[in-house]
Amino acid sequence: MRDVRRASGLSQRALADRIGVDTQTIKRLEGGVGSVATLIAAMTALNFRATxxxxxxxxxEQLRDCRSKRAWSLEQVAAKTGLSRTTVASLERGGGSVASLVKVLAVLAPNARRQAPERSYWGQGDRADRDSRFTPPDFMDDIYTAFGAVDLDPCADVRSPVIANRRILVSEGGDGLVEDWFGGLAYVNPPFSNMLAWLRRAYEQWRVGNVRTVVCLVPVRTDSAFFHDTLIAEADIFLLQGRVKFLSPQGKSQHTPFSLMVVTLGTTAEQRRRYAELASGHWLARI
Incomplete structure (x- = not known):
């Protein structure tokens, strides 16, 4: 987990702020000490999944499924790990300690490891800055025309051409995954390597009423439970036809090597109609 945090460019303090704990808790967690509830929160914040x-x-849920497939009872797992039945049951509910979790994993899933995150690269030699791509002005013109002026860009970059009344800049110590959003329209073109965390944050800030409307530009990835349980029911999703030419840090245009979608929250039927007239693609029907 420490390696993943560092690769994400986060300090222990930044991760602690994201999940609402103190820095010492993250330090102890990375040393193998802490609660499973905190571990799961940190894994979610880091887009860290186990396979x-x-x-x-x-x-x-993975622990419970693994035990079920082995046809072992709680008592059997307890006997094999030297833990109590109550402790094993607590782990399967997201409770317990990391130390107990390690013992259960050693018995139930000795080959458990970090699941490699899905990565879409722009081209050979671009892996180090795969998230440093900026929405082109012509694409944004359609956004402004259909949805209005952008009040907030929560994952902004000083090199980005996006025009927003307020920008949260990492280079200035800002963190859109922690700071509250506000305004009429938030435009989100997040780091694609951590897009799910940004989509969750966008949904959360919209749901509590901090922003009236959210428009997100992200890769078409429909494999997450969040997409199927939440977005497909509450968001309006526009599948873009063709590939968008993003701007590289060097100012060059590059087509995305993957398909993109515009995920919107709180848009009106008229706004969606206008966007469909401007952009190539189509809106998905809500389920």
Whole structure:
């Protein structure tokens, strides 16, 4: 987890702020000490998933599925790990300690490991800055025309041509995954390597009423439980036809090597109609 945090460019303090704990808690967690609830929160914030355990949208569900596939009872797992039945049951509910979790994983899933994150690269030699791509002005013109002026860009970059009344800049110590959003329209073109965390944050800030409307430009990825359980029901999603030419840090245009979608929250039927007239693609029907 420490390696993933560092690769994400986060300090222990930044990760602690994201999940609402103190820095010492993250330090102890990276040393193998802490609660499973905190571990799961940190894994979610880092887009860190385990493989080789079992099926499920959370680590606790994966543990339960793994035990079920082995046809072991709680008592059997307890006997094999030297833990109590109550402790094993607590782990399967997302409770317990990391130390107990390690013992259960050693017995149930000895080959458990970090699941490699899905990565879409722009081209050979671009892996180091794969998130440094900026929405082109012509694409943004359609956004402004259809949805209005952008009040907030929560994951802004000083090199980005996006025009917004307020920008949260990492280079200035800002963190849109922690700071509250506000305004009429938030435009989100997040780091694609951590797009799910940004989509969750966008949904959360919209749901509590901090922003009236959110427009997100992200890769078409429909494999997450969040997409199927939440976005497909509450968001309006526009599948873009063709590939968007993003701007590189060097100012060059590059087509994306993957398909993109515009995920919107709180848009009106008229706004969506206008956007469909401007952009090539189509809106998905809500389920």
């Amino acid at each position: 080789g355990v079992g099926r499920g949208s959370s680590l606790s």
